[in-house]
Amino acid sequence: xxxxxxxxxxxxxxxxxxxxxxxxxxxxxxxxxxxxxxxxxxxxxxxxxxxxxxxxxxxxxxxxxxxxxxxxxxxxxxxxxxxxxxxxxxxxxxxxxxxxxxxxxxxxxxxxxxxxxxxxxxxxxxxxxxxxxxxxxxxxxxxxxxxxxxxxxxxxxxxxxxxxxxxxxxxxxxxxxxxxxxxxxxxxxxxxxxxxxxxxxxxxxxxxxxxxxxxxxxxxxxxxxxxxxxxxxxxxxxxxxxxxxxxxxxxxxxxxxxxxxxxxxxxxxxxxxxxxxxxxxxxxxxxxxxxxxxxxxxxxxxxxxxxxxxxxxxxxxxxxxxxxxxxxxxxxxxxxxxxxxxxxxxxxxxxxxxxxxxxxxxxxxxxxxxxxxxxxxxxxxxxxxxxxxxxxxxxxxxxxxxxxxxxxxxxxxxxxxxxxxxxxxxxxxxxxxxxxxxxxxxxxxxxxxxxxxxxxxxxxxxxxxxxxxxxxxxxxxxxxxxxxxxxxxxxxxxxxxxxxxxxxxxxxxxxxxxxxxxxxxxxxxxxxxxxxxxxxxxxxxxxxxxxxxxxxxxxxxxxxxxxxxxxxxxxxxxxxxxxxxxxxxxxxxxxxxxxxxxxxxxxxxxxxxxxxxxxxxxxxxxxxxxxxxxxxxxxxxxxxxxxxxxxxxxxxxxxxxxxxxxxxxxxxxxxxxxxxxxxxxxxxxxxxxxxxxxxxxxxxxxxxxxxxxxxxxxxxxxxxxxxxxxxxxxxxxxxxxxxxxxxxxxxxxxxxxxxxxxxxxxxxxxxxxxxxxxxxxxxxxxxxxxxxxxxxxxxxxxxxxxxxxxxxxxxxxxxxxxxxxxxxxxxxxxxxxxxxxxxxxxxxxxxxxxxxxxxxxxxxxxxxxxxxxxxxxxxxxxxxxxxxxxxxxxxxxxxxxxxxxxxxxxxxxxxxxxxxxxxxxxxxxxxxxxxxxxxxxxxxxxxxxx
Numbered sequence: 001x002x003x004x005x006x007x008x009x010x011x012x013x014x015x016x017x018x019x020x021x022x023x024x025x026x027x028x029x030x031x032x033x034x035x036x037x038x039x040x041x042x043x044x045x046x047x048x049x050x051x052x053x054x055x056x057x058x059x060x061x062x063x064x065x066x067x068x069x070x071x072x073x074x075x076x077x078x079x080x081x082x083x084x085x086x087x088x089x090x091x092x093x094x095x096x097x098x099x100x101x102x103x104x105x106x107x108x109x110x111x112x113x114x115x116x117x118x119x120x121x122x123x124x125x126x127x128x129x130x131x132x133x134x135x136x137x138x139x140x141x142x143x144x145x146x147x148x149x150x151x152x153x154x155x156x157x158x159x160x161x162x163x164x165x166x167x168x169x170x171x172x173x174x175x176x177x178x179x180x181x182x183x184x185x186x187x188x189x190x191x192x193x194x195x196x197x198x199x200x201x202x203x204x205x206x207x208x209x210x211x212x213x214x215x216x217x218x219x220x221x222x223x224x225x226x227x228x229x230x231x232x233x234x235x236x237x238x239x240x241x242x243x244x245x246x247x248x249x250x251x252x253x254x255x256x257x258x259x260x261x262x263x264x265x266x267x268x269x270x271x272x273x274x275x276x277x278x279x280x281x282x283x284x285x286x287x288x289x290x291x292x293x294x295x296x297x298x299x300x301x302x303x304x305x306x307x308x309x310x311x312x313x314x315x316x317x318x319x320x321x322x323x324x325x326x327x328x329x330x331x332x333x334x335x336x337x338x339x340x341x342x343x344x345x346x347x348x349x350x351x352x353x354x355x356x357x358x359x360x361x362x363x364x365x366x367x368x369x370x371x372x373x374x375x376x377x378x379x380x381x382x383x384x385x386x387x388x389x390x391x392x393x394x395x396x397x398x399x400x401x402x403x404x405x406x407x408x409x410x411x412x413x414x415x416x417x418x419x420x421x422x423x424x425x426x427x428x429x430x431x432x433x434x435x436x437x438x439x440x441x442x443x444x445x446x447x448x449x450x451x452x453x454x455x456x457x458x459x460x461x462x463x464x465x466x467x468x469x470x471x472x473x474x475x476x477x478x479x480x481x482x483x484x485x486x487x488x489x490x491x492x493x494x495x496x497x498x499x500x501x502x503x504x505x506x507x508x509x510x511x512x513x514x515x516x517x518x519x520x521x522x523x524x525x526x527x528x529x530x531x532x533x534x535x536x537x538x539x540x541x542x543x544x545x546x547x548x549x550x551x552x553x554x555x556x557x558x559x560x561x562x563x564x565x566x567x568x569x570x571x572x573x574x575x576x577x578x579x580x581x582x583x584x585x586x587x588x589x590x591x592x593x594x595x596x597x598x599x600x601x602x603x604x605x606x607x608x609x610x611x612x613x614x615x616x617x618x619x620x621x622x623x624x625x626x627x628x629x630x631x632x633x634x635x636x637x638x639x640x641x642x643x644x645x646x647x648x649x650x651x652x653x654x655x656x657x658x659x660x661x662x663x664x665x666x667x668x669x670x671x672x673x674x675x676x677x678x679x680x681x682x683x684x685x686x687x688x689x690x691x692x693x694x695x696x697x698x699x700x701x702x703x704x705x706x707x708x709x710x711x712x713x714x715x716x717x718x719x720x721x722x723x724x725x726x727x728x729x730x731x732x733x734x735x736x737x738x739x740x741x742x743x744x745x746x747x748x749x750x751x752x753x754x755x756x757x758x759x760x761x762x763x764x765x766x767x768x769x770x771x772x773x774x775x776x777x778x779x780x781x782x783x784x785x786x787x788x789x790x791x792x793x794x795x796x797x798x799x800x801x802x803x804x805x806x807x808x809x810x811x812x813x814x815x816x817x818x819x820x821x822x823x824x825x826x827x828x829x830x831x832x833x834x835x836x837x838x839x840x841x842x843x844x845x846x847x848x849x850x851x852x853x854x855x856x857x858x859x860x861x862x863x864x865x866x867x868x869x870x871x872x873x874x875x876x877x878x879x880x881x882x883x884x885x886x887x888x889x890x891x892x893x894x895x896x897x898x899x900x901x902x903x904x905x906x907x908x909x910x911x912x913x914x915x916x917x918x919x920x921x922x923x924x925x926x927x928x929x930x931x932x933x934x935x936x937x938x939x940x941x942x943x944x945x946x
Contacts, residue, residue: 005065006044009087013047016057021048021092027595030576031569033088035072036551038400038451039080039487040536043070043088050094052110052170052258058089059256060174068517071252073111073140076552077147078403079486080534081251081522089256091142093562094899100125106165108261111142114556119267120875127264130158133482134385137613138553145260147484148225148249152384153304153339155440156223158265161231161248168259169247172513179244180261196239198511202504203242206233212500219497223407223442223481225249227493227523228505246508251484252519254512268341270348273377274355274370279363280332281309281421281434285414287336287362288438291355292410295439300358301351304439306337306384309421311433316387321379325366333365336438337384339377340370348372386615387435388446388551395431395448397540401549402449402460404488406471407442407481416475420445423470427463442481451535461532472496487534490525541578544623545571547616554610554620559881559897564599567610567620573600574623601627603893605883606769607849628771640772644779648759651724654698689888694923696916699726701738703754710751712833715790716741717755717783719802720762721916728923737916737932741801744938748833753796755786763805764812769884780812788815799825801932803914804884807850822914823856826863826937834941842870843936844908846922848915849879863933864912867940874904882921891924898925912936 002010002024014022023029023046032046049055055071062069070084073091095112104125109118115136119128131144132151139149150159166180175192178184189196206212213234220231232245247255278284284307294300308316310333317326340355342348352370359368371377388403395401408416417434424432424447432447450456471477472495479489479496494502509516509524521530540546548571555566565573573596580589606621632640643650701723718738726736735743745752755761761783764776787798787809794817800806806821813819820828845864847857864871881887881897902925905911911928912935913919919930 002044005067009061009065009067010045013058013061016061017047017049017054021050022046023048025595027573027592027599029088031565031572031599032072032090033083034536034550034569034572035075035077035080035082036549037078037080037083037486037488038402038449038536039083039534041083041085041534043084044086046088046090048090048092050092052095052168052176055089055091055256055258056170056174056176058087059170059172062087063173063515063517066515066517068520070519070522071142071146071256073143073146074114074135074138074552074555075143076135076139077143077486078405078483079480079488081147081484081486081519082143083534084519091140105264106261107264108259109141110259111140111145111257113141115139115141115144116556117876122264123267125264126267126269128267129262130154130163130265131160134388135551135553138551138556141260142257145248145257146251148229148482149484150223150437150440150482152306152381152437155437156220160260160262161229161245163263163265164244164248165261165263167244167247167257167261169244170256170258172255172515172518176258177243178259179240185240195511196243199242199508200239202507202511203233203236203239206230206504209500212504215498215501219476219478222409222478223437223440224478225482225484226478226480226489226496227485227502228254228508230501230504230508233504246512249484251486251522253509253523254518268343270342270345270372271339271377272348272352272370272372273337273339273380274368275380276336276338276359276368277329277364277366278334278336279365281307281334281417282414283363284334284336285417285438287359289410289413290358291338292439292441294358300354301340301342302338302355302439303341304337304339304437307435307438307443308335308337308384308387309434310334311431312387312435315433316383319383321383329365337380338370339381345372384435386553388444388549388615395547395549396450397546398452398538399448399450400536400538401446403444403446403483404467405436405442405444405481405483406467407440407478408471408475409477410441412475412477413438413441416470416477417443419470419474420467423463423466427459427466429463437482440481441477452537457532457535464531468492468495485523487521487525487530489531490521490523491528491530493523537579539575539579539582541571541574542623542626544626545574545618545620548614548618553615554613554618557609557613557878559605559607559609559879559883560603560893562899563893563896564603567614567618570600570604570620570623571618574627600624601631603890605849605879605881605886605893605897607879607883609849609852609879612852625768625771629773630771632771637772637774640767640770640775641778644762644767644772644775647720647762647779651720651759654724657698686889690891692891692920692924693730694728694920696725696728696920698724699736699738701736703758705742707746707751710749712749713751713753713796714745714829715753715755715787715796715798716745717758717761717787717798717800719800719805719916720766721805722801723758725916728920728929731929731931733929733931733935737801737934740932740934740938741799744830744934744941745799747938747941747943748830749943750833753790755783755790757786761786763800763808765805765808766884768808769886777812780808783809784813784815787813787817787819791817794818797825797829801914801934802916803848803854803856804850807854810854821851821854821856822932822934823851823860823863826933827859830937830941831863831866833944834937835944836866837940837942838865838867838869839940840869841909842872842907843868843910843912844872844874844905844926844928845933846874846877846880846911846913846918846930848913848918851914852878860914860933863937867936872905872908874901876900876904880918880921882917884917887917887921891921894921895925898922901926910936 033043068086072082091112099108133149145160168178229249340351429447436443604624608619608621611619762779764780768776798819803821881894887894911930912933922930
């Protein structure tokens with residue numbers, strides 16, 4: 001319950017911002033208030049903003065009422081800079097407009113685009129942005145800039161600071177500035193002349209202080225995000241350049257970035273990587289030093305060097321992509337992952353030879369081998385990017401994984417790293433490991449910590465003080481190289497920088513934010529114990545998700561990420577509920593459960609795409625299925641079992657319903673039909689199914705047709721969906737999918753075999769997705785038995801025309817029969833049996849969640865390219881959100897998941913997928929008529945002349 005100023009603020013702001021985007025309840029404030037750090041604050045109010053005008057209204061009102069605000073993008077922040085106990089402003093995924101300059105050298109971005117989305121936009125032009133954090137798939141531009149996040153390749157030459165052109169900003173007092181617009185700058189000079197004069201004076205003082213200027217130049221020769229970017233004070237004379245470069249890395253404590261314009265950088269496509277194994281960390285660090293000096297002298301080209309110590313290798317050695325021999329290494333072996341890029345393949349070969357020659361003197365335990373194979377080196381880099389979450393996943397349940405981020409001068413790298421390892425031993429962190437961007441002297445070290453024990457907190461404090469003394473004092477390095485100061489290192493800025501520089505930083509904060517309302521406690525914090533307060537617990541909740549470290553890598557793939565909750569947020573809430581129950585707070589737990597029903601249970605698509613983005617494959621969809629099963633009553637399970645045992649009768653009922661809906665549509669027309677069904681949904685509070693023009697007609701398939709006996713045989717199992725649902729009333733196709741598939745198979749000279757009693761057969765997915773596990777198992781076993789018989793125990797391949805059903809069969813069946821969905825069957829069989837003639841028409845394809853999890857995304861593109869000269873693949877569309885039949889009852893999930901589909905499929909003439917229900921939702925949201933890819937394959941093929 002809000003009180004005092006917060007209630008007044010809510011009353012006023014809710015007249016200016018949509019109420020559905022303002023959250024004050026305990027579930028949403030906890031869920032949205034969580035970031036990837038090991039700190040936790042619960043905001044009083046969370047507001048999701050769709051545009052800069054909304055942010056401006058919030059900041060202006062909060063300034064008038066003296067209430068602090070914190071800005072938050074994706075929340076992949078690791079140092080506690082994206083949390084608040086006051087007002088948390090979140091940039092929603094709608095806050096994502098962009099512009100690319102005509103010559104492609106600049107890109108202007110709103111804050112909610114992820115780094116990966118941005119690079120996808122630039123990829124067709126051979127460009128990318130400079131910053132390349134490991135979290136680039138999830139991290140948003142606002143956070144990347146506000147934290148000066150760098151990464152594996154950009155170093156300090158292509159980070160946000162170095163590639164910044166201009167910004168649009170909102171200041172603490174509500175003032176707005178576009179540093180790329182002369183009119184805006186002139187207006188700002190008039191309204192904030194004293195501010196600019198004071199800023200200029202700070203810069204002049206700094207330049208005139210030779211000792212301070214020298215210190216700044218020295219410390220920014222390596223990566224440094226500890227404190228403010230005071231290098232801007234000596235790098236620039238123009239006050240607007242100083243101002244905007246100070247914003248980089250300021251972590252939302254000086255202003256809000258409503259738009260940033262980057263200079264783009266070249267994205268060289270010819271690359272090679274080598275995973276090298278040195279005898280120990282000292283030898284590896286010495287190799288890094290030689291590589292760095294050679295690169296700086298421009299005698300070699302090396303773009304990235306990532307170090308992984310033996311403990312880091314051990315955490316990933318069981319990954320299928322890693323070589324088996326790693327398991328046999330001794331405890332000292334250290335790896336370097338090295339990448340070099342070139343303008344062409346010939347130059348790349350030269351660079352590889354130069355690198356191999358340079359490293360000949362070093363003691364390696366395996367021969368150095370550079371690979372140009374895209375799949376091979378992409379796997380290596382994917383594993384490296386997921387190393388932090390992967391390490392966190394093997395921690396003891398209930399402990400927190402901590403990642404620190406330091407940088408050393410390259411000449412001290414080997415000595416400093418050995419000392420860091422000695423500190424691990426001194427303080428008993430035997431599980432600690434080191435990895436990171438070695439070429440920049442930037443290492444991350446990871447260890448686990450129990451914050452529930454005061455003695456353990458004391459151990460952590462003593463360890464961190466020793467680390468600070470070693471990194472900042474002895475080696476004159478950076479306590480934060482790229483993860484930002486946050487709350488984590490705020491207490492130690494003065495130790496690293498000295499009193500004069502720290503005083504300058506405090507003056508900057510006071511100038512930009514005189515009331516101290518922007519993200520208080522971050523960067524500037526006078527509490528020497530700040531790093532030990534508001535520590536986040538990680539209680540156990542369910543074995544399915546307990547390894548989650550709340551990094552947020554999963555969020556971009558989730559269809560409900562903008563509508564309700566993301567996988568990370570679902571896990572956060574379940575942890576809280578479990579902890580409340582353990583502590584006997586059942587009433588409060590029930591409050592969360594009631595709030596969680598819609599946001600957590602009903603609007604989870606259980607697509608499990610989160611597991612494909614998670615470095616440790618956590619499947620929050622499985623958690624939802626588990627919770628649904630827990631909720632199912634004995635009566636509900638009984639009904640499910642009855643339906644399973646009388647399945648053909650159920651399908652007949654479905655057909656009757658579809659037939660009735662179609663008949664009414666014919667009688668009253670589309671507009672009236674939509675009006676009537678929408679009214680009924682309102683009356684029933686969403687409990688009745690949504691109707692649309694993409695709703696299929698009822699069909700009955702005919703398996704009794706004449707065919708020749710042939711040597712080639714295939715078992716065809718039409719899914720229950722495709723035995724029941726046909727084309728929609730607006731479809732331009734003339735045949736049903738069953739008839740098209742039969743025609744295609746016969747054209748390819750196959751004899752088709754159908755399993756017996758097919759009307760009663762089902763893979764079990766409609767039951768398992770709702771948590772009816774017994775009914776699901778029953779149907780799966782029945783189908784397996786029937787297919788075994790039909791295929792003569794696997795002698796013939798089995799084709800299912802629906803990808804999700806195929807995936808379910810593969811997961812559930814115990815027998816060794818070859819099951820294919822449309823994509824692989826077409827490539828493995830039809831591509832050999834038929835002659836393809838590519839059409840010159842633009843098409844678009846949607847890879848279903850099941851197909852993605854089966855690794856068929858690239859194969860679908862390959863198949864589509866056999867059929868059409870132009871294949872459009874929407875970059876930002878993952879799961880369609882229809883989720884079987886969930887799209888009928890929760891159409892808002894489908895709509896939210898496909899919010900960018902129409903824009904990204906513009907120009908397509910035909911659209912294809914491999915699942916009927918997905919195709920219904922895709923058709924609704926795109927305006928295109930989505931059908932099975934078999935329609936297109938049938939259209940562009942003819943029988944080969946044998």
